[in-house]
Amino acid sequence: MRKKAEEIFLAGVESVLPEKLIQRQIKRDGDILQIAGKSYPLSRFRHIYVLAAGKAAALMAKETERILGDKITGGHVVTKYGHETNLKYLKLTEAGHPIPDAEGVKGTRKMLDIARQSGEEDLVVCLISGGASALMADFPEGTTLDDLRHANELLVKCGADITEINAVRKHLSNVKGGQLAKTLYPATTVCLILSDVTGDRLDVIASGPTFGDTSTFADAWAVIEKYSLENSFPPPMLNHLKKGLTGLIPETPKPGNAIFRNVQNYIIGNNLLALEGASRKAHGFGFKTHIVTDKLKGDYTNVADFILKTIENYQQASGKKPVCLLFGGEPTVKVSGNGSGGRNQHLALYLSTKIDHEKQITILCAGTDGTDGPTDAAGAVVDNETIAIAVKKNINPRVFLQNSDSYHFFQQAGGHIITGNTRTNVMDMVVVVIEHLKSGHQAYPGVEVT
Ligand SMILES: Nc1ncnc2c1ncn2[C@@H]1O[C@H](COP(=O)(O)OP(=O)(O)OP(=O)(O)O)[C@@H](O)[C@H]1O
Numbered sequence: 048m049r050k051k052a053e054e055i056f057l058a059g060v061e062s063v064l065p066e067k068l069i070q071r072q073i074k075r076d077g078d079i080l081q082i083a084g085k086s087y088p089l090s091r092f093r094h095i096y097v098l099a100a101g102k103a104a105a106l107m108a109k110e111t112e113r114i115l116g117d118k119i120t121g122g123h124v125v126t127k128y129g130h131e132t133n134l135k136y137l138k139l140t141e142a143g144h145p146i147p148d149a150e151g152v153k154g155t156r157k158m159l160d161i162a163r164q165s166g167e168e169d170l171v172v173c174l175i176s177g178g179a180s181a182l183m184a185d186f187p188e189g190t191t192l193d194d195l196r197h198a199n200e201l202l203v204k205c206g207a208d209i210t211e212i213n214a215v216r217k218h219l220s221n222v223k224g225g226q227l228a229k230t231l232y233p234a235t236t237v238c239l240i241l242s243d244v245t246g247d248r249l250d251v252i253a254s255g256p257t258f259g260d261t262s263t264f265a266d267a268w269a270v271i272e273k274y275s276l277e278n279s280f281p282p283p284m285l286n287h288l289k290k291g292l293t294g295l296i297p298e299t300p301k302p303g304n305a306i307f308r309n310v311q312n313y314i315i316g317n318n319l320l321a322l323e324g325a326s327r328k329a330h331g332f333g334f335k336t337h338i339v340t341d342k343l344k345g346d347y348t349n350v351a352d353f354i355l356k357t358i359e360n361y362q363q364a365s366g367k368k369p370v371c372l373l374f375g376g377e378p379t380v381k382v383s384g385n386g387s388g389g390r391n392q393h394l395a396l397y398l399s400t401k402i403d404h405e406k407q408i409t410i411l412c413a414g415t416d417g418t419d420g421p422t423d424a425a426g427a428v429v430d431n432e433t434i435a436i437a438v439k440k441n442i443n444p445r446v447f448l449q450n451s452d453s454y455h456f457f458q459q460a461g462g463h464i465i466t467g468n469t470r471t472n473v474m475d476m477v478v479v480v481i482e483h484l485k486s487g488h489q490a491y492p493g494v495e496v497t
């Protein structure tokens with residue numbers, strides 16, 4: 048069943064590959080370019096630029112290049128190391144993710160230079176995907192790249208969700224929070240977005256570079272306070288936020304602002320699309336299949352409780368046919384200790400300590416981008432054998448959980464899902480396969496984790 052769970056996950060990833068999604072949205076017939084169903088006569092525009100950022104940016108850009116060909120005047124792509132591709136008309140910068148680096152700063156400057164060149168008679172196609180907040184690396188005057196790196200590290204590890212993290216990022220940037228659109232104004236701007244955020248919020252995905260920001264300096268400051276970052280956050284960054292609070296620095300452009308008049312934003316793929324692809328595969332295997340949610344969020348322990356409760360409900364309601372339950376979204380993990388792992392491996396390890404060891408339940412948790420945290424694994428798969436193996440090998444899951452070291456647990460116990468980077472990114476998936484249904488729920492004796 049581990050193999051089948053993995054194949055179901057991979058089918059989900061396959062259905063959100065960037066080339067496919069771009070082909071569906073951008074079509075060209077001679078002079079007429081159709082983007083998301085809207086026609087743009089190419090001869091109307093003086094220049095056509097393409098700006099792309101995110102983990103899926105390279106492949107989104109490549110397909111756009113294939114369709115637009117020599118109509119493209121120029122453009123720039125910023126993507127994560129190892130996600131590059133050969134491009135003919137566009138330049139590409141590979142940069143640091145999840146921690147921003149100097150290459151990200153250079154690439155972002157190049158994007159902004161092109162944005163500044165664009166004018167009223169130009170068409171700009173933006174291709175945005177998850178990861179772009181870290182890849183589009185810029186920082187306020189009076190602060191440094193080291194400050195940005197430190198701030199980013201604190202934000203992603205403090206347990207804040209992506210809406211909170213990005214409220215802060217947007218207020219420490221000149222490109223995020225609608226500010227790319229501000230630089231592009233008044234060019235005609237069409238932004239195609241691959242969502243890696245629950246609810247597909249345009250102001251949160253990649254910190255919403257082309258959409259009106261609903262968050263404020265006050266919201267950003269509230270995040271600093273909520274996660275007690277006042278003493279650890281870089282002081283120049285705190286000063287910038289404080290200045291914003293007192294009105295010394297202008298707010299990010301808000302929805303309804305005239306600078307968004309010529310901007311269209313479209314979601315071209317999301318977690319639900321991946322779950323649907325996974326569901327078709329599971330059906331093909333003969334499983335009774337159900338997409339439970341594409342909105343998993345919050346602390347991983349609560350997410351685990353929800354998954355276990357759903358499993359229990361299905362166990363009671365189902366007949367003999369094996370069941371596949373699909374969940375999508377993005378749990379959060381507050382990292383403690385100095386281990387290595389990611390939220391999917393962490394959640395899978397936690398779940399392994401909670402599933403009934405007498406039942407045939409297989410649970411796979413993995414990131415659709417193929418990278419779970421700063422590790423080379425996409426996630427992990429666990430079943431009723433996992434804890435038995437741990438006991439045999441004399442390794443204690445609780446110790447690994449406490450040290451945020453799920454990666455090394457699975458290295459020893461087996462169960463890693465390794466895909467390499469998939470060059471797409473629509474959050475995480477949880478695939479649950481249940482066979483031989485019985486009622487009742489009992490965790491493996493002696494390893495209850497709270
Ligand atoms: N040792 C660890 N154990 C568990 N989770 C970890 C660990 N180290 C980092 N993480 C988690 O990994 C996440 C960052 O990694 P990853 O690159 O997979 O995130 P991402 O959400 O895909 O990035 P982005 O949102 O920028 O696309 C953070 O949410 C952090 O809590």
Ligand SMILES: O=C(O)[C@H](O)CO
Nearest residue numbers: 177178179180252253
């Ligand atoms: O880049 C980001 O901000 C996250 O991946 C969410 O889109």
